[in-house]
Amino acid sequence: MVWINILGFVLINAIVYWFWLAPTDKPGPDRHR
Amino acid sequence: MASDAVLESQFSVEGVTCASCVNKIETTLNKLDGVSKAEMSFALRTLTVTGDVSALTVIATLKGIGYPAEIRRTSDDALTLQEKAHSDQLRYAQLVKQTTFALLVGLPVMAYGALFGDMRVDTPSQQSGWFVIGCLSLAVMVYSGKHFYVSAWRSVINHAANMDTLIALGTCAAWGYSMVIVLAPHGIPDLARHVYFEAAVMVVGLVDLGLALDLKAQGKASDAIRKLIKLQPKTARVMRGGEFVDIDIAHVVLGDLIRVRPGEKIAVDGEVVSGSTFIDESMLTGEPMPIKKAMGDTVIAGAINKSGSIDFKATGVGEHTTLAHIVQMVKRAQSSKPPIGRIADVIAGYFVPSVMILSVLTALAWLNFGPDPAFAYALVCATTVLIIACPCALGLATPMSVMVGVAKAAEFGVLIRNGDALQTASKLTVIVLDKTGTITEGAPQVTDVVCVPNFEEQTVLQLAASLEAGSEHPLASAILASAKARGLALLESEGFHAIAGQGVSASIQGQVIRLGNAGFMADQNINVQDMTSDADVLSNDAKTPMYFAIDQRLVALIAVADPIKTDSMAAISRLQQLGRRVLMVTGDNETTASVVAKQVGIEEYLAGVMPDKKADVIRALKEKGEVVGMVGDGINDAPALAFADVGFAMGTGTDVAIESADVTLMRGSLHGLADAVAVSRATLRNIKQNLAGAFIYNVAGLPIAAGVLFPIWGVLLNPVVAGAAMAMSSVTVVTNANRLRFFKPSEG
Numbered sequence A: 001m002v003w004i005n006i007l008g009f010v011l012i013n014a015i016v017y018w019f020w021l022a023p024t025d026k027p028g029p030d031r032h033r
Numbered sequence B: 001m002a003s004d005a006v007l008e009s010q011f012s013v014e015g016v017t018c019a020s021c022v023n024k025i026e027t028t029l030n031k032l033d034g035v036s037k038a039e040m041s042f043a044l045r046t047l048t049v050t051g052d053v054s055a056l057t058v059i060a061t062l063k064g065i066g067y068p069a070e071i072r073r074t075s076d077d078a079l080t081l082q083e084k085a086h087s088d089q090l091r092y093a094q095l096v097k098q099t100t101f102a103l104l105v106g107l108p109v110m111a112y113g114a115l116f117g118d119m120r121v122d123t124p125s126q127q128s129g130w131f132v133i134g135c136l137s138l139a140v141m142v143y144s145g146k147h148f149y150v151s152a153w154r155s156v157i158n159h160a161a162n163m164d165t166l167i168a169l170g171t172c173a174a175w176g177y178s179m180v181i182v183l184a185p186h187g188i189p190d191l192a193r194h195v196y197f198e199a200a201v202m203v204v205g206l207v208d209l210g211l212a213l214d215l216k217a218q219g220k221a222s223d224a225i226r227k228l229i230k231l232q233p234k235t236a237r238v239m240r241g242g243e244f245v246d247i248d249i250a251h252v253v254l255g256d257l258i259r260v261r262p263g264e265k266i267a268v269d270g271e272v273v274s275g276s277t278f279i280d281e282s283m284l285t286g287e288p289m290p291i292k293k294a295m296g297d298t299v300i301a302g303a304i305n306k307s308g309s310i311d312f313k314a315t316g317v318g319e320h321t322t323l324a325h326i327v328q329m330v331k332r333a334q335s336s337k338p339p340i341g342r343i344a345d346v347i348a349g350y351f352v353p354s355v356m357i358l359s360v361l362t363a364l365a366w367l368n369f370g371p372d373p374a375f376a377y378a379l380v381c382a383t384t385v386l387i388i389a390c391p392c393a394l395g396l397a398t399p400m401s402v403m404v405g406v407a408k409a410a411e412f413g414v415l416i417r418n419g420d421a422l423q424t425a426s427k428l429t430v431i432v433l434d435k436t437g438t439i440t441e442g443a444p445q446v447t448d449v450v451c452v453p454n455f456e457e458q459t460v461l462q463l464a465a466s467l468e469a470g471s472e473h474p475l476a477s478a479i480l481a482s483a484k485a486r487g488l489a490l491l492e493s494e495g496f497h498a499i500a501g502q503g504v505s506a507s508i509q510g511q512v513i514r515l516g517n518a519g520f521m522a523d524q525n526i527n528v529q530d531m532t533s534d535a536d537v538l539s540n541d542a543k544t545p546m547y548f549a550i551d552q553r554l555v556a557l558i559a560v561a562d563p564i565k566t567d568s569m570a571a572i573s574r575l576q577q578l579g580r581r582v583l584m585v586t587g588d589n590e591t592t593a594s595v596v597a598k599q600v601g602i603e604e605y606l607a608g609v610m611p612d613k614k615a616d617v618i619r620a621l622k623e624k625g626e627v628v629g630m631v632g633d634g635i636n637d638a639p640a641l642a643f644a645d646v647g648f649a650m651g652t653g654t655d656v657a658i659e660s661a662d663v664t665l666m667r668g669s670l671h672g673l674a675d676a677v678a679v680s681r682a683t684l685r686n687i688k689q690n691l692a693g694a695f696i697y698n699v700a701g702l703p704i705a706a707g708v709l710f711p712i713w714g715v716l717l718n719p720v721v722a723g724a725a726m727a728m729s730s731v732t733v734v735t736n737a738n739r740l741r742f743f744k745p746s747e748g
Helices: A002-021 B018-032 B055-064 B076-117 B124-157 B163-183 B197-221 B222-228 B322-334 B340-367 B374-388 B391-411 B419-427 B435-439 B456-466 B476-486 B518-522 B529-540 B570-579 B590-600 B612-622 B638-643 B670-706 B719-740
Strands: B008-013 B035-040 B046-052 B069-071 B235-240 B243-248 B259-260 B267-275 B277-280 B291-293 B309-315 B413-418 B430-434 B445-451 B493-497 B503-508 B511-516 B544-550 B555-561 B581-584 B605-606 B628-632 B646-650 B663-665
Touching: A002 B340, A002 B391, B008 B055, B018 B046, B018 B055, B046 B055, B055 B069, B055 B638, B076 B124, B076 B197, B124 B197, B163 B197, B163 B340, B197 B670, B197 B719, B222 B322, B235 B391, B243 B309, B243 B663, B309 B518, B322 B391, B322 B413, B340 B374, B340 B391, B340 B419, B340 B670, B374 B670, B374 B719, B391 B413, B391 B419, B391 B670, B391 B719, B413 B419, B413 B670, B419 B646, B419 B670, B430 B670, B435 B581, B435 B590, B435 B628, B445 B456, B445 B476, B445 B529, B456 B476, B456 B503, B456 B555, B456 B638, B476 B555, B511 B518, B518 B544, B529 B544, B529 B555, B529 B590, B555 B638, B570 B581, B570 B590, B570 B670, B581 B590, B581 B612, B590 B605, B605 B646, B612 B628, B612 B638, B628 B670, B638 B646, B670 B719
Parallel strands: B430 B581, B430 B628, B581 B605, B628 B646, B646 B663
Antiparallel strands: B008 B046, B008 B069, B035 B046, B235 B243, B235 B259, B259 B309, B267 B309, B277 B291, B413 B663, B445 B555, B493 B503, B503 B511, B511 B544, B544 B555
């Protein structure tokens, strides 16, 4: 069970990183910062 | 114009399915180097880019975010609309096929699950049976759902997420999990060996169905602009080589002589050179009564010639007709967003990644705290969360209503410049009306001629008009117009003499004729005693009396006034009924102002306000926290119009100051203003309903999908139900926006 929780935590962080934090030269349309 | 130096190019963009696409395209392009403005018209699927940027860069950028585009070489809106209608039709047919295939596979599987027990995989025969179904489901996902996966992938590699991302993730999770059970059932806990192929298939089918319904409804919403474009006939009967021939409208040039017979439409803007007729301009100005047109009058493209035959000279062709301006303005306004919509866009932007996080949290919660089979519950709930979330409803809420509302307003002859104006017009608390040209006709007319015995009105007017023939004073033109209307010939006059602000004199047929105020007559030693009481009565009625004398004898009083438009009073009372405070501002004197105000039912007025001080009046009102709308004729009221929260320009059909105001009232009637306020209120109400619906749907749907009701009532949502709800939520938004098409402002 522990590993599944860790996996979930990693997944959430990956989503946050990919859609909000990742540096990119292509401006993402959903970045309203 | 400053924009002459800036390049503007237009592109046709494919794959724009909903408002979040418009938002995506605009935000991406507006961040491109050199782009000063990128505006996407959802109605026409065309993109206008202003700035120093190459077309190839724009096309490459659009392709990068998943929208194939090409440069538009034609500015022919009718053609674009035709192309769009054709491509929409193809897309609709395609969606229907995709939906049918998905439902043909999905419904029997679902029926089997409902009628013949659970969809478990225990025996090898079940295993092979479900394997076939799994492959069929994959075929559905590829054929019916390819567009979701392609679009989702394109967005994700660009660090973006949209509705397609959620559908793709949800269906892939359901299918992948089921396939793992089919291939290796013994690797999964016994209780969790349940397949969800039907979920993947039905969600794809139902969302496709929703898209098809959306497409239909959106087509209806852009009907208005299609109707406007259709107003212009395709051919015109033009004088060529000494005779009238029918030629294509594109070949009509400025100065062409065009003949229009009864029942035909006016092809281009022009000026009547011969004949007279009644013309119906209702589709353009909202004015229901046909208007008489004779030599020298202007006609506008798209109007219908009712009775007589006329010849007119073309004064505006192609993109320079009033109709073309209206179409342009409506299109531009339809693609603009009011502030309320921008908030929704920001939320929609954060929405999709948040839903993905919520889905992971849901899975974790079920795995940690859920009953057996926890794994299956976790999968179902996480998938349902992904599927039920509908950012599209949020994104569609505003633009759909704006599109319908702006077009609706145009039907009543109200041209709204943009979404800002639309939203603010709905919140106006005070409406400031200019008097001349807004409440009144704006052109003084002779209202009364009071003569002493033995003198006739005709003689007095003829002499007065002959006297004033050389003058350009507004009062003089009123007298001249009155004489012309009665067919009176002008007489020769000599020794014309004018004293500014007092009066004029000249000699006609050996007699000295004088026309002026009481002071002028006193200076000339003419006794006006006999008529002062008449003059007082006229003054008290907001009329300007002038004394008329032949030699040294006073013979008549001529009163001139600016008549109140017949419908001003009714329109003002409509505004008051809508709860708006109405204020009249005029440069005229106190007496005139008070009489006019009383006649039209206005309680508050300010007299003696010069044009340049009107802006100060607006400022003072704004400082008190009022939201001020100013109505004027658009020329001398320009500063006040610009200063008001919403500036309404009174157009009179043809000489429309379309570019100068936030809202242009084509009809030249205050009813247009009341219509504008009513339509904007209805549109805003519609937007709020849509947004509230979309928010409530998502806010209520997401927790239910995650399973919060399970511990209390044991209720869990099926992913298929979630898919149907999702599709229905955006269909509901579009349908609600379409309701606006039936809106009718109450005529007072």
